[in-house]
Amino acid sequence: MAALTMHYTVDGNDFTLAGDCSSKVKKSLTQLGFDPTTIRKVAIAMYEGEINMVIHANGGFIDVSIEPDKIVAVLNDHGPGIADIDKAMQEGFSTASNKVRELGFGAGMGLPNMKKYSDEMNISTKIGEGTIVTLTFYTKKIR
């Protein structure tokens, strides 16, 4: 079966819209009959990534590829890049603004949560150019 691919634009200017792509992907995976645990993992990891793209990187693009045994989400932004990935992966480390914190995010849990809920996470980043995060989820449980 050929992979089903989806392409989304993440609007970096509107925090209220953050999560819209993850919501659409969650809906699609539900319609395709993936098991709820897989769907939840994909939704949460993608959502954290989408929030990061809005609060740190002024938006970008997300490409999702769905195959029966795996789901791959590539989150591509043109933000400032991540200066120290090891530090960014530490729970509690954050460069988010107070405004973002008041909204319930920016507590330094984004990347750790993405790693926690994905089976593989790869980060490619360049200062001043942007960051590409690739999340892979394996599943064999399709109806």
Next chain:
Amino acid sequence: MKLSEVQNILNATVLTGHEFLNNDVNTACGSDLMSDVLAFVKDKALLLTGLINPQVIRTAEMMDIETIVFVRGKQPEDSIIGMAKMKNITLMSTDYPLFVACGLLYSNGLGNIKNN
């Protein structure tokens, strides 16, 4: 615990989801930090929070959380209530602060959340 019991215990106003008040809830999480909710809530839980922005609804959606109780008398905008309605998420509002609301539910038998 039925959602109708939650409503009674917290003396809460139901903002949307009256049709789900007969549904059961097994556990709850009180937090104003959505990233923590995303990190630690495992089972389908009721969320108590003082935040009223759209990302609370989004967080609930991703986590399969079906009920949100806004504490400290917080009232979200109509657009947020509409968003929850579309996603079949029940919203309530109580005047109790977060600590008291959680304590009341816990002491009335609603379970807690096991972290990793």
